[in-house]
Amino acid sequence: MAKDEPTTTSPQTYQRLQNQLAQIIAVTKPGERLLAEPELAKQMGVSRATLREAMRTFEGQGLIRRRQGVGTFVVGHPQVxxxxxxxxxxxxxxxxxxxxxxxxxxxxxxxxxxxxxxxxxxxxxxxxxxxxxxxxxxxxxxxxxxxxxxxxxxxxxxxxxxxxxxxxxxxxxxxxxxxxxxxxxxxxxxxxxxxxxxxxxxxxxxxxxxxxxxxxxxxxxxxxxxxxxxxxxxxxxxxxxxxxx
Amino acid sequence: MAKDEPTTTSPQTYQRLQNQLAQIIAVTKPGERLLAEPELAKQMGVSRATLREAMRTFEGQGLIRRRQGVGTFVVGHPQVxxxxxxxxxxxxxxxxxxxxxxxxxxxxxxxxxxxxxxxxxxxxxxxxxxxxxxxxxxxxxxxxxxxxxxxxxxxxxxxxxxxxxxxxxxxxxxxxxxxxxxxxxxxxxxxxxxxxxxxxxxxxxxxxxxxxxxxxxxxxxxxxxxxxxxxxxxxxxxxxxxxxx
DNA sequence: CAGTGGTCTAGACCACACG
DNA sequence: GTGTGGTCTAGACCACTGA
Structure with missing residues (x-):
């Protein structure tokens, strides 16, 4: 497997976040809502912008679904x-x-x-x-x-x-x-x-x-x-x- | 052509920006550098974050190329x-x-x-x-x-x-x-x-x-x-x- | 070194869905 | 109305490049 070889000393925040988010998504039942973004960002100790950046990945994979005015939901594995x-x-x-x-x-x-x-x-x-x-x-x-x-x-x-x-x-x-x-x-x-x-x-x-x-x-x-x-x-x-x- | 029908009263800033940017890119010779982001953002009256958001489109189309530590350059139409x-x-x-x-x-x-x-x-x-x-x-x-x-x-x-x-x-x-x-x-x-x-x-x-x-x-x-x-x-x-x- | 793009923050306001 | 995600700001620091 090709590794990310950061030339920097510590991983980017959004990468750390992605791991944390993956955990949260994994333990959340399909159809359930995640915490609101401001709340989640506070809990994870980052700004909302950074949290949203980390979430993009999962949205792209179809693992979560964000709906304005409603919330962010975990999606079950769809049939392909x-x-x-x-x-x-x-x-x-x-x-x-x-x-x-x-x-x-x-x-x-x-x-x-x-x-x-x-x-x-x-x-x-x-x-x-x-x-x-x-x-x-x-x-x-x-x-x-x-x-x-x-x-x-x-x-x-x-x-x-x-x-x-x-x-x-x-x-x-x-x-x-x-x-x-x-x-x-x-x-x-x-x-x-x-x-x-x-x-x-x-x-x-x-x-x-x-x-x-x-x-x-x-x-x-x-x-x-x-x-x-x-x-x-x-x-x-x-x-x-x-x-x- | 399907139109964007904004339900809002005015277009989003990034859309306006994209038009302006398209102009700038069009009149810039391939290989030339754009102004630095902070400078460009100031001229256009937006924050740097918004400017960068608008730039994503053109990066995706291969019209510009951003290089950290160097600058953002206009790319000529490549051979396909x-x-x-x-x-x-x-x-x-x-x-x-x-x-x-x-x-x-x-x-x-x-x-x-x-x-x-x-x-x-x-x-x-x-x-x-x-x-x-x-x-x-x-x-x-x-x-x-x-x-x-x-x-x-x-x-x-x-x-x-x-x-x-x-x-x-x-x-x-x-x-x-x-x-x-x-x-x-x-x-x-x-x-x-x-x-x-x-x-x-x-x-x-x-x-x-x-x-x-x-x-x-x-x-x-x-x-x-x-x-x-x-x-x-x-x-x-x-x-x-x-x-x- | 100076100047660039890359990332992040804290806060704000907006559009939207729902009761 | 209340609470959600969508957008935007002003500012900061970092990593990278090239002189």
Whole structure:
């Protein structure tokens, strides 16, 4: 194991704190609340800022969940959504396959005009009419993914989405069979949560997220859907077989 | 585009700051230094803590680079290493293919004993002798990836690595042809940089990183190498074709 | 050595959830 | 209202770099 080799004489305060916090979290039952930050900071003999810094780690691992106006809670070990990346599947399909219950929250469907980037990705003109579908995936009342689909309005009207829409644009398109889909070209990145996404996922701004940016292609080569997906670490295991040649 | 809809009356200070900072960075030539933090904070009328918070974004995007004891510098737009994920290739090979110069820094080769996790991943006994090879990839003197390979000592001795070793364990194994490699099973995650990794990559603790955890398999099914790779966002574009079925 | 970023403090005010 | 987490301040000290 690679060790931290501090060139300083004593460990940083936040590292000491992290150990103490790990203890506290370990002995706290899932669902229970931690002491309020000012109180906890006082007990541990540090300022609130330092305490919060130490807490970031655990928030990032999904071990605690902080809710403004309510408190900080210990989270039980969640069930992980494990999947290969070779085949494009909706989160809903994935979850169903492993017997995990997921629900959708915060569904927003809005008409927008193509920005320069969107126009390029979707192979349409700038300011072309687009439909934007955004939603949050929850498991056990916990937001774990934030998904945004953007597609030309002529491919999917707001009205069509009313009946039998489970939230997944992909599932909807697959069920409709028209146009026929072939593949998705996905870009994989790591990003820090912006304020709006942090709010949607009930995490802190700056927290780490895995992001997929994908273009979905039809048989005729058209781009049908431009999607951006944000995943909380710890709740998903994306795997991939890479060939050696 | 989804807008931030602040329920509050005025935007947060750090958001205003980010706009101002974006301006400053835009008009500063790559390689030039920004004003010192206390000075900059004073000019912008905020505390240093708030300024630093606003700077995190740009650090994460690789637009600025902070070096303790030296200063904060504007970074020119780097060349992106773009690649599909289907085929396992070393960073060195990738870079060469697109004509990008990379160098290796901070090479460490050490003998360790298998931890429980490592033993499981490599299919060996706990405390079995392992070789750990860690290194940093630099382009243009900028650390962009931190790579750790762990493999059984009987597969690769410290001595063997002396001659013609470019840093890539994968390239070395491929060149040796024995044992024959078949595939890599890779797990994709997003993580926050720990103190030690932040130091190696010259970023801030907590900054966002893309992480690959991979097991490399030989023809006979043995696990030859257990590797962990950390990538700075902005310097790599990992792409993937996902099948629809 | 002087000047930089890295960390920490004590305190304050705000936005939010809930009764 | 009360109590929570979210943000911000002014100041301090430390660790690091390079002259």
């Amino acid at each position: 959504i494990e999947t290969g990346l070779e085949v494009l599947q909706s989160i809903e399909t994935l979850a169903k396959r492993i017997g995990l219950e997921v629900s959708m929250g915060d569904l927003k469907i809005s008409k927008i005009e193509a920005s320069a980037e969107q126009a390029r990705s979707l192979q349409v003109e700038v300011e072309a009419p687009l439909l934007q579908v955004s939603r949050v995936i929850l498991t056990d009342d916990r937001p774990v993914a934030y998904l945004v689909d953007i597609l030309p309005q002529n491919l999917l009207s707001q009205e069509e989405l009313q009946d039998g829409f489970n939230g997944s644009v992909l599932d909807f398109l697959l069920r409709r069979k028209q146009p026929a889909l072939t593949k998705s070209l996905t870009d994989i990145q790591a990003v820090a949560a912006s304020s709006s996404i942090a709010r949607a996922l009930e995490i802190q701004r700056g927290d780490v997220l895995l992001m997929f940016v994908a273009r979905l292609f039809a048989e005729d080569g058209r781009v049908i859907d431009f999607s951006t997906s944000y995943f909380l670490p710890g709740y998903f295991h994306f795997q991939l077989v890479r060939r050696v040649e | 290493i773009e690649t599909g994920l289907e085929v396992l290739q070393s960073i060195e090979t990738l870079a060469k293919r697109i004509g990008l110069e990379v160098s290796m820094g901070d090479l460490k080769i050490s003998k360790i004993e298998a931890s429980a996790e490592q033993a499981r991943s490599l299919q060996v006994e706990v405390e079995a002798p392992l070789l750990q090879v860690s290194r940093v990839i630099l382009t243009d003197d900028r650390p962009v990836a931190y790579l750790v390979d762990i493999l059984p000592q009987n597969l690769l001795s410290q001595e063997e690595l002396q001659d013609g070793f470019n840093g890539s364990v994968l390239d070395f194994l491929l060149r040796r042809k024995q044992p024959a490699l078949t595939k890599s099973l890779t797990d994709i995650q997003a993580v926050a940089a720990s103190s030690s990794i932040a130091r190696a990559l010259e970023i801030q603790r907590g900054d966002v990183l893309l992480m690959f955890v991979a097991r490399l398999f030989a023809e006979d099914g043995r696990v030859i190498d257990f590797s962990t790779s950390y990538f700075l966002p902005g310097y790599f574009h990992f792409q993937l074709v996902r099948r629809v079925e």
